[in-house]
């Protein structure tokens with residue numbers, strides 16, 4: 001493509017959401033450019049690593065509806081690319097039987113008719129012999145839940161995008177955005193123009209939006225709230241188990257590993273000693289990763305309030321990976337001025353009203 005090329009769409013950020021957005025645009029024969037600040041692949045955003053959980057236990061109906069299609073879209077791209085991206089493992093959920101969260105998970109699975117098995121204290125150790133169920137805790141297994149091979153999924157979306165004629169420029173940090181009927185995007189390695197722009201920049205979203213006079217109430221955390229602990233098969237470290245603390249501390253995405261607070265590790269060690277008697281509670285490898293949180297933990301999927309040809313996908317609040325293919329489809333629809341496949345009112349920017357700073 002020559003320097004004068006006018007793209008149908010430029011997507012900023014080649015994490016899972018930007019890569020799937022670019023892929024859906026290319027599928028619709030749109031001339032699309034995907035820009036990434038780092039050399040690909042990289043581990044500095046939120047989409048890297050080998051595994052992410054996919055599950056259906058969402059009490060909000062808008063997520064539950066999307067998830068049905070999500071499983072189909074994951075299977076579709078697996079077929080197109082001839083790679084395996086999803087492995088069904090089942091998901092064991094344990095928690096205090098009378099707690100709000102545990103009740104919610106159980107009721108939601110029943111309400112959404114997701115295949116599940118409820119275990120009693122009596123039969124728990126027969127089915128799950130290596131784990132201790134705390135006194136007063138209940139356990140359910142969500143059968144269709146599993147893992148997504150994260151790095152491979154992002155690479156596959158990018159690869160399919162390129163096969164469809166899409167262009168990726170990595171090592172191209174966007175340093176300025178000039179809105180207009182044709183949006184101009186200035187990067188460290190060139191200037192590009194397009195009819196529309198999608199911003200999927202993860203923890204860096206507000207830095208980019210500053211060029212357009214907008215600031216969203218996003219908080220970047222080095223990994224969200226209370227003792228929500230989860231684990232999943234650790235593909236990258238055979239013989240080890242990946243145990244994660246769904247909480248963290250506010251951080252700067254460019255200085256993620258300067259974090260010194262280790263209270264999360266202490267909590268994980270105590271939990272493992274109590275519930276996983278066969279595991280060494282001392283961590284062999286410690287890694288942190290970035291969450292970009294909205295106040296209500298729901299995503300932002302919307303047009304820029306002042307520029308209808310700029311679309312924003314942000315604030316995936318630590319649970320956005322599984323939705324990648326559907327987010328990509330929705331952001332591509334918004335950027336092409338199409339009616340989105342789902343009601344996007346829960347994801348509108350106007351829900352924040354007084355928390356959104358605007359210099360427009």
Ligand SMILES: Cc1cc2nc3c(=O)[nH]c(=O)nc-3n(C[C@H](O)[C@H](O)[C@H](O)COP(=O)(O)OP(=O)(O)OC[C@H]3O[C@@H](n4cnc5c(N)ncnc54)[C@H](O)[C@@H]3O)c2cc1C
Nearest residue numbers: 013015016017037045046047053174202289316320321322
């Ligand atoms: C530890 C961890 C575990 C998680 N577990 C799960 C899970 O089990 N299940 C689940 O569904 N979700 C999970 N999530 C959440 C999920 O991974 C994220 O919601 C998702 O990866 C967000 O993707 P993104 O594309 O929005 O952001 P990112 O992956 O951060 O991508 C944004 C990209 O934009 C680029 N960029 C930024 N600024 C610029 C610029 N100026 N110029 C060019 N490029 C730029 C960045 O370099 C980056 O590549 C987890 C997240 C973490 C951190």
